[in-house]
Every structure is written in structure tokens, then in C-alpha cells.
Amino acid sequence: MSSINSTPLRIEELVKRFGSVTAVDGISLEVKPGECFGLLGPNGAGKSTLIRSIVGRVRPNSGRILIFGETAESAAARAALGWVPQELAIYPRLTSRENLESFGRYHGLKGDELEQAITWCLEWAALADRDHEVVNHLSGGMKRRLNMAAGLIHRPRIVLMDEPTVGVDPQSRLRIFEMIEELRRDGMSVIYTTHYMEEAERLCDRIAIIDHGLIIALGSKDELIRSAFSSRSQVVVRLADTRGCVPSWIERHGGRSLGGTAQFTVDQPAEIAALLQAAAKEGHEVLDVSLHRPNLESVFLQLTGRELRE
């Protein structure tokens, strides 16, 4: 029981259906204390339903969600969980400080406790000098940071961040990464969803890849790559002409067409020579060839047959 109570998030056999559509089809997972857990999945994979179930906004058909041992809809779970929605869910006509004050009060904070929480959030989000600025007058990156701070005003022990870097410039994105890393240093557990593989690779200890309402792979980045590719590498071949009989040639050699290139998985670099010979033999002009170590993008592609940003 005590291990359940110390587990920031535990999901058991979660199922959610909307009519005849099964959005979440028996997902189980566990987030460890202080861990940054990544959720990756294409649009329509069931990621949003899973997130909304965790924050108590969707009632599952079966299964259960425990946050530090408490059900997701309970007051204790709400106090322990912070949520940073993908949308800018803040009041546009209020200042940064007024927004934080409102959300703090919604979480039951008042007096000195509220004031301290506001001060911490403003500093954490690097908005202390813009605290009296109306949200509508803030830059896109500042709004994003305030949106994140509003989810942490009650100092939760686990925070769910749903694509917090959508639409921000590279500089602001780096700032957001630093903010998240600061939270992790303080021991906070983070659940992080993103469309950007490099973000998942940088921030997440473990990653779950979701498709069709199921977790199709779960582990650290290295574990995922190893399980999908073992010790193999990826070869990307760019051909002069990708029409005609080229797709069938790619398929015959165990590859796949993607973005005007042919992608193959090889055990040994020596296999590249055989591929090039086969291409020349069938009259396909090769423009260039490159050898890649597989990354999360490759894993995702390998497992789902789709690019993450499709």
C-alpha cells in the first residue's frame, strides 16, 4: 500500500470508449518519483483522452488511475497533480500576477501561502518583471511560460505538460526546457507529451509510444531503439527518380519510401554496397547515401508506420 501511495501516477487497464470508438484500449503504466515520463503518439492515438482522464476530465469506462494512491477525481489527487494544457488556458485580460492569483485561489491557496506561490511562479517563469502586464500584451513565449506557471501555482508533486512548447521560438523553447529541468531537480515528477522527438530525447527518462489507444512500446530511449532496431543502422538512399518501378524495388529490398527517400535497415555497413549494386543493376540513379544511427523518430516510424507530425 505504501508503495502505491508513493507512486506519483499509476494507471491500470484504462479503457475509454466514445460510442463505437475505443480511444483508450487497456493502457497500464506507472510513473516513478522524480521521473520525466514522455507520452508520444500521432494525432488520434488516444493521447489526449489519456491525459484528460489523468486530470479527471474524462470518466473512463473501466480501469483506474491513482495519483499518489488517490483516485483521479479526488480532492487529494487534484492537489497533488498540476496540469499545463496545450491551449493557452489563462485569462487574457488579466495580468500575469492576477492570473496566478486566480488559479491559486481556485486551488484553495490564500494569504502568505498564495503570495509566496505567486512569487515563486513568477520567478520560475522569468516573468517577475512583467507581473503587472496584461496577458494580451505578452509575447507568445511569455504566455506559454505563464500557462505553465499557472499549472504549478499550487506546488503539485506531479505535473502533466501537454505540448508546452507548441508555437514558441527556439529561444523560448530552451528557456522552457530549463524550467522543466529545474522542476526535476526539485524532485517533481513530470509527464510530458510532445510532437518533437528531440524534446523527448532531451527531457524524458522513459517514453511510452501510443497508437490506436494502446501502448506499443515503453522504455528509455536506448531501450526503445534497441528493441526496435537491435544493433542495426538505418540507410537513407536518395534516388533521382522515385516514380515508376522504384517503390516496388524499395519494397523488394525490405525498405520503405518516405519523403522522397528510400529507407533501409542494415545489420552491417557492408550491406550498403549490395543495395547500391542492386539499384545500379535495375537502372536507378542514386544521388546520395547516408548511414544513420536510429533515433526515436526511427523507432516511431518503425512501430507506427507514420511520422510523428503526420
Place this chain on the structure above:
Amino acid sequence: MIPAIIKTSLTSLRRDRGALALSFVLPIAFFTIFAVIFGSRRDTTPRITVLVVDEDHSAASERLTNGLEDEGSLHVLLRPAPKSGVEQPEYTAITAEAAVRAGNAPVAIVIPHGFGLAPISFGGDRDRAVIQLLKDSSDMVASEMIAGLLQKVAMTAMPDIMAEQGTRMIDRYSGGLTSEQRRRMDEALSSLRHQRASNGTGNRQHSSDSSGGGIIRVKARDVVGENKNNPMVAFYAAGIGVMFLLFTSSGAAGALLDEAESGTLDRVLSSRVTMTSLLAGKVCYNTLLALVQLVVMFLWGWAVFKLDLWSHIPGFVIMGVSTAFAVAAFGILLASACRTRAQLGALSTLVILIMSSIGGSMFPRFLMPQAMQKAGLLTINAWAIDGFTKVFWRDEPVSHLWPQVAVLLLAATTLFVIARRLSRRWEYA
């Protein structure tokens, strides 16, 4: 190019149900309401209620009363409606005046003792009994119409008396009639009386034409609002005020839709805030907003139009809070029933303008046909205006406001409960 633009616009309009309703339903609804109120359809012409007190009980006063009862445009009451099946005594000058003060009728006619001795005169006979017209000056149409009808009825219901009075005047001012002239006059008068008797009440006419000849002496007196500086200010402050309160409230409640669209509502509901407490908070805010609006409007009425606000503070506060609560709950209900801001804008414009027109915000309900006056009671506007009128116009005590306050509070509670029910769609998926 132009046909393509027209086609695109038409397709957009066809798919925008709110814009369609504003374009076609609202104008038709308004046209119908105005046509019914001001049109000339006989079956919907409003009848004016008038209380008649016959203190004289003479043949002349009875004929005048009968003549008034025969007027198709009047609804004559000689006594209040039975209470618990027990018939009530006839109105007296005092009870009729009280009834006008209470708003039961816009006018009371008191036919005094001695009226039958000289009901009609073509001269300035100062000793003649004077008919009292006790009126509520907020209904200017009714009192003017009845003053004219009194003169007309005197002529049509008492032609013999009119002729007799005329003969006397000729006799007095022409140096005396000869015996032959007097005999012929008497024969003519006898014939006139006989004809009237055989026709029942005489030459009755049901036309709504009024004429003022001044053959009977009438003295009109305001029994409500006699000391008011500006009789209609309180009515319009309440009427226009409530209409704009409804618009403001539905607009403010629309913040709920903005929050739902931006995801803020989800975030708020993922905190300790429940849907019920969120809606209650919104209703409280909208109530405060509406109350402040009313205060500003009535202060303006006091400052610019000399509305007597300060001696009516308790009644104003009670009616203000009840009205503000009702319009706030109405706004929340509209917002809960709509999916988007655009939908809310169209629906609120449609519903509020119709409510305001039949509820008396645009023109007094006493101008409307009976059926429409009753329909008006389904609106917040009518109850709020009635309450404010009691406070500012009739100077009624606060205890008399209970029907309006009860209806407004009950309406507010009901609307809130329905809104809470509709808002369940935002709670969980």
C-alpha cells in the same frame, strides 16, 4: 465573379442558423408583436377597465352607467371580483380610488349625489354636480379616452334629457316660449322618451369614436403620481434598464463559452472548483453587475429627471436585487444552452428583444391586448417593471412587492437549476 461571391455568402448564411434567425425570425416576430399591439384587428383591441361608482342612483346616473357598459372599448366594473365566491359590495369613491392606486384599473368614474337633478347643461351652471374622474396618470391614453367617452355617452344615452335641457335654455334666453311652442316641445320630448323606452337603453352606438362636447361636468384628478415630477421616468428607467440588464447579463455569461473554448474552463474544473460553485460564482458576479447597472441608471434618473430615488431606497434595493438575480440566472441559462459565442449572440438578441417587447420594456403593457398582457407575465421584464412601478409610481409599501419578488426569485432559481443541468456537458466526457 459577383455570382460566385453571392453564392459563397448565401451558403455561409444558410449554415449560420443564428444569422438566419436574426435575418428572418426576429423581424417577423417584431412585426407580429407591433401589429397585434397597434394594429386595428377588432378581436385584439384592448378594452380599458374603468370602475364606476354610482352615488346618485338616479335614472340619469343609471342610464349613464348603462351607456358606459355598452361601450365596446370599456370594461366597466361596479364592484370588485368575488372573493372566495362571496360577492363584494359596490365600489365607493374611497375603494375605487384605492383600486386605482393599486393599479387594478387606470380610471374610476364617480357619479356624485345630485347628478340626476341636472345631468346635462349647455351653460356654465356652477351648482351642477360634477363627475369625478380618478385617474392613474401613467396611463394617459385611458383617462383621455374615458373623458371623451363620458361626453359621448351622455349624448347617446340621455338624448331626451339633453333635449329637455336645450328647451329650457331656449325658454330662458329667448324671452319665453309661447304655449303652442311649449306644447309641441313637450310632445317631441314625450315621443323621444317613448322611443328610448321602446328601444331599451336608447340609441346605443358601439363605435369607438369619442367626442367631447362638454355637456356634462367632469373633473379629473390624478390619484397616482400626482406629486411626481416626471411621471414616466420610473417606468422607462425600469423598462429600458431591465432590457439592457438582460443583454449585459447574457454577454457576461458568454465568458463561460470563451473559457470553454480556450480550455480555461477545463483547467478551472481540474482544480478544487466544481461546476456548481463555478456557475454560482458567475451568477453572483452577474447579479452584482446588473445591480450596479440599475443603480447607475436610477441615479441618472434622479440627477437628470428628478426621479425620487432617495425616499424609495428599501423598495429599490429589494426590486433591484430580485431583478438582478433573475436576469443573471437568465444569462447563465442562455450561455449554458449555446455552443458558441456567435450562437449566444443570435439567440440572446432574439429572445431578449421579444421578451422586452411583450414584457413592457418598449411600451407599456396596458396598451397591449389582454392576451398579450397575459403572455407578458411569462417574462422577467413584466414582473420587474410591475415591481418598480409599485415602488416609484404607486408609492406602495415594501410588503406589497411580495408577488413580484417571489416570481423573480422563483424564476431565477428555476433558470439556475436548468442552467446547471445543461452545463453537465462541460463537466466530464
